[in-house]
Amino acid sequence: MKFQIPSLIMAILERDLRLALRHGADTLGAVLFFILAGALFPLALGPSPELLRRMAPGIVWVCALLAALLPLDRLFGSELEDGSLDQLLMTGLPSPLIALAKMIAHWLTTGVPLLLAAGPLAIMLGMPAGSMVVLLTGLLLGTLILSLIGGMAASVVLGARRGGVLLPLLVLPLTTPALIFGAAALDAAQTGLSWGPDLELLGAFLAAAIPLCPLAAGAGLRAAVE
Amino acid sequence: MRHKLDPVTRKREQTFFSPPRPVTPDRRISVIPAFTPPGRPLLEVENISVFRGERLVLDRVGFTLDAGDALLLTGPNGAGKSTLLRVLAGLRKPEGGHVLWSGVDTLADRSQHAGRVAYLGHQDALKLGLTLRENLTLAARSGGGDPDSCMKSLNILGLADLPARMLSAGQKRRAALARVLLAQAPLWLLDEPSLGLDTSTMGLLGTLFAAHRQAGGIVIATTHVPLPLPNPRTLALPGLNESDIPQPMEDFPEDDLL
Numbered sequence: 001m002k003f004q005i006p007s008l009i010m011a012i013l014e015r016d017l018r019l020a021l022r023h024g025a026d027t028l029g030a031v032l033f034f035i036l037a038g039a040l041f042p043l044a045l046g047p048s049p050e051l052l053r054r055m056a057p058g059i060v061w062v063c064a065l066l067a068a069l070l071p072l073d074r075l076f077g078s079e080l081e082d083g084s085l086d087q088l089l090m091t092g093l094p095s096p097l098i099a100l101a102k103m104i105a106h107w108l109t110t111g112v113p114l115l116l117a118a119g120p121l122a123i124m125l126g127m128p129a130g131s132m133v134v135l136l137t138g139l140l141l142g143t144l145i146l147s148l149i150g151g152m153a154a155s156v157v158l159g160a161r162r163g164g165v166l167l168p169l170l171v172l173p174l175t176t177p178a179l180i181f182g183a184a185a186l187d188a189a190q191t192g193l194s195w196g197p198d199l200e201l202l203g204a205f206l207a208a209a210i211p212l213c214p215l216a217a218g219a220g221l222r223a224a225v226e
Numbered sequence: 227m228r229h230k231l232d233p234v235t236r237k238r239e240q241t242f243f244s245p246p247r248p249v250t251p252d253r254r255i256s257v258i259p260a261f262t263p264p265g266r267p268l269l270e271v272e273n274i275s276v277f278r279g280e281r282l283v284l285d286r287v288g289f290t291l292d293a294g295d296a297l298l299l300t301g302p303n304g305a306g307k308s309t310l311l312r313v314l315a316g317l318r319k320p321e322g323g324h325v326l327w328s329g330v331d332t333l334a335d336r337s338q339h340a341g342r343v344a345y346l347g348h349q350d351a352l353k354l355g356l357t358l359r360e361n362l363t364l365a366a367r368s369g370g371g372d373p374d375s376c377m378k379s380l381n382i383l384g385l386a387d388l389p390a391r392m393l394s395a396g397q398k399r400r401a402a403l404a405r406v407l408l409a410q411a412p413l414w415l416l417d418e419p420s421l422g423l424d425t426s427t428m429g430l431l432g433t434l435f436a437a438h439r440q441a442g443g444i445v446i447a448t449t450h451v452p453l454p455l456p457n458p459r460t461l462a463l464p465g466l467n468e469s470d471i472p473q474p475m476e477d478f479p480e481d482d483l484l
C-alpha cells in the first residue's frame with residue numbers, strides 16, 4: 001500500500017478546514033442564519049418570557065436543522081465542478097471514506113459553530129440553565145446526525161439538476177427522528193422528567209448513521225463522476 | 227460482471243437502434259502493436275463499450291500497451307477520448323469490456339488501481355483559495371512524491387506559496403501536471419496535457435515523458451496538437467455517425483411540448 005488511510009483522511013480534513021478559514025464569510029453564513037432565525041421568533045411571537053421558554057427547545061432545534069442545510073449544497077458540488085472529486089477518488093481512498101472525511105469536515109465547519117452559538121441563543125430565549133447540558137448533549141449528537149444524513153443526501157443529488165431543491169426534501173424527513181428526540185429530551189428536562197431515554201435514542205440513531213450514511217454517500221460519489 | 231454486462235449491451239443496442247446496426251469493419255477499432263511483446267502486455271484493454279445516454283460513444287475499443295509505450299488518442303470532439311481515459315482510470319465503469327493490468331481486472335480493486343494511475347482531467351482541480359503547495363498536499367500524501375522537486379521540474383517552484391487564484395491558465399495546467407508527477411504512478415492518463423502550455427513547458431513535458439517511459443511507465447494522452455512524445459502509437463476514435471444520433475420521436479410534434 002502506497003498510502004495510509006488515516007493520513008489521507010487527515011489531509012482531506014486539513015484541506016477543507018483551510019478552505020473554510022480562507023472563505024470565512026461562507027463558513028459563518030450558517031451560524032449567522034441560526035442566530036438570526038432564532039432571534040426572529042421573539043419578534044414574531046411576542047416578548048412573553050413564559051411562551052419563549054416553552055418554545056425554546058423547538059426553536060433552537062429547528063433553526064439548527066435548517067442552518068446545517070445551508071452549506072450542504074456546496075459540500076460535494078464544488079468538488080464536482082472543479083474536477084477535484086476525480087482527484088479525490090484517484091487518491092485510492094475508498095469512496096465511503098472520502099464521503100466520511102467530507103462529512104466530518106462539514107461537522108467541524110458547521111456543527112461545531114452551531115453548538116457554540118446554541119448556548120447564547122438558548123439563554124436569549126430564556127431557557128433555564130439547568131437544561132443547558134441536555135441541550136448541548138442533544139445538539140452534539142444531533143449535529144453529527146445532520147452532517148451524516150446531509151452528506152449522504154448531498155452526494156445522492158450530486159450532478160442532478162435542481163439538486164439544491166431536492167436536498168431539503170431529502171434531508172428534512174430523514175432527520176425528523178433526531179428533531180423529535182432532541183426536542184423531547186429538552187422538554188423532559190424542563191418539566192423535570194427523565195431525559196435519558198430520549199438522548200439514548202438519539203445516540204442509537206447516530207450509531208446507525210455512522211456506518212450507513214458514508215456507504216450510501218460513497219456510492220453516490222461514484223455515480224456522480226460516471 | 228462479464229456475464230451481466232454483455233446481455234445489457236445487447237439489449238440496449240436492440241432497444242435504441244432500430245434496425246440493429248450492422249457492424250461494418252471500419253467501425254471497429256484496432257491498434258496493431260508495433261511488435262509482439264514477450265509474455266503478457268502490461269495494460270490490456272478489451273472491447274470497451276460505453277453508452278452516454280442512449281448513444282454508443284465507444285464501440286468495442288481494444289488495444290494493448292507495454293511498459294514504456296505511449297498512446298495518443300485522437301478523434302473529433304465527442305468521439306469519446308475523455309470517456310475512454312475515465313474508463314482506464316477506473317472512474318467510469320464501461321457497459322462492456324475489461325481493462326486488465328498485468329492480467330488482472332482493474333475494477334476488481336479500484337483503490338489499488340487508483341494507486342497505479344496518475345489522472346489529469348480536463349479541469350485542473352485546483353482550489354483557488356489554497357496556495358499551490360497546499361493544493362498539492364493531498365496528492366503528495368497519496369502518491370508519496372516530493373512536492374518541491376515535482377514543482378521544480380515544471381518550473382513553478384517560485385509560485386508555490388501563491389494562491390491558485392493568482393495563477394494564469396498555463397501555470398494552473400503546470401500545477402496539475404505536477405500532481406501527475408507526485409502520484410509516482412506507472413500509468414499516466416492525460417486529457418489534453420498541452421492545454422495552455424507555452425513552448426518551453428512543452429519542452430519540459432517532453433523531458434518528463436521521456437523519463438517516465440524510460441522508467442517503464444505508460445503514457446496515454448488525448449490531444450489535438452502534436453505532443454513531444456516520440457514514437458507514439460495512435461488510436462483514432464471515429465466521430466459521431468449520423469445514424470447514431472437519436473432522432474426525436476415523431477409522435478411528439480413541437481407544439482405539444484409547449
